[in-house]
Amino acid sequence: MPHAISLEEVYETYRMTAAEHFDIRAVTLGINLLPCVSDSFTTFAGRVEKRIVAAARHFVKRTEQVQSYYGIPIINKRITVTPAALVLAGALTGDACRDREYAVAFARLLDRCAAEVGVDFLGGFGGLSEKGMTYADQTVMDAIPEALAGTDKVCGFFNLASAKAGINMRAVARVGGIIHDLAHASENAIGAAKFVVFANAVSDNPFMAGGFHGIQEADNIINVGISGPGVVRRVVEAAPRDLPLDGIAEVIKKTAFKITRAGELVGQELARNLGVRFGSLDLSLAPTTAVGDSVGRILEAMGLERVGTHGSTAALMLLTDAVKKGGLMASSHIGGLSGAFIPVSEDIGLAEGVQSGTLTIDKLEAMTSVCSVGLDMIAVPGDTRTTTISAIIADELAIGVMNNKTTAVRLIPVPGKDAGDFVSWGGLLGHAYIIPVHREQSDYFIWRKGQIPAPVTSFRN
């Protein structure tokens, strides 16, 4: 046979998309907004709108064309922009009240632009403050509750720690209250699902809510996020019960290779069609609420009775690493986060783990030291102290800083709900049981503020 693709190989590819939810989870168009800077807010806003619409006018249509051409579903189309604090700074006046209104107006403008070009989300309303906060960073952070609760598509982030700078505890202390206010400003606290705090944030992350267009990137780029927990779960389930774990790592690696290659093909084609540079490919097992599309289930398929029990961290380490290895072999453009996500409410296995009490916030924290991001989509009691939120964030950022990896926190304190209660957001965001947090206070630790110094990078035991 001249094309030498075997019947079995064709069937395998077909099954991946048809039955196992292999998809391109997100294509994200990064847009540099630095050229829009002006000392007049009106001029700045006009330039931003023009630039986004010009860059993204055909984005959704072209994406849909590539999707039908290759027969691989592309689920989300998004835009990331240069961090808001960087581009907004020039237009600020020094009058805090007025500037906060400008920041909120900027978020509304981004929301309108996103709606106009038809994308699902637009990320980048935030700042890079791992060492210090500029006046613009503070303005944008203080505007976050109103800006994110009052818009549909805008997502926010702040990078508050890095391996080079340590942890900005002044900002961490502040952000606990911001998350609390954001949760209270929106129905069922859903606004908090659009805000992420990072350590070592990456500039080419195609996934939301934490995506932004980093200043080291080209003017416009296409980043592609590919996923496929369902595909990986099936190969792990199909493996013999007594297959040693190195064998499990091998089958995951091979699967990751295949889905990365398909993702790269689609991403390159799309970039070519849009006439923009192909940025990076992020191979992350990103669960969805669809049955079977669960990272928790993959860990259970390896032999754990329920995710969260002893062995979960080791199983997740194997998974994350095997996914990275397969992806890196398959593509020279691997970037973003790449690994496995553990967003609790979006993953049926993890949600059940929390419901049964096996998966606790402490175990989740341990698992984030080996997953590709962090504490994600975790609903906590509405009366959680803001200092406790800050302390949870500090712990998570510490894992990222010490281990030189990206970590993130997306916590949702749901007003009026307590540990064990149920909250449903519907759609991609799923549902969650409120996870208990420790009641003992961390107040005095958080109130010290300051900076946790960067760690030593040699002599690591």
Next chain:
Amino acid sequence: MSGRSGERERAVVLVVGTDRTGIVAQVSDFLWKENVNIEDINQKIMQGVFVMTMLVDLTEARTDLGVMGPKLERFGQQIDMAIHIQHLRIFEVMHRV
């Protein structure tokens, strides 16, 4: 959407269903009417299930792949088979290093 210039548009058709007479004839007939050239056929009965792959050339076809896909799937429903078409490049990148 059209393919890269100067390159032939080739895709792989997968047909899966219960074995009976006339499947190859029906699918070939459909492709002929769409002016799709069949370059190769591979067919097997796997655990009682009819499975066939066809390498096809769509360069001269009446419609492009984006239109052909849903059309083929609808045709498959009419003849009680699951039919799926995907660009050859997908298989090449996924299964060949």
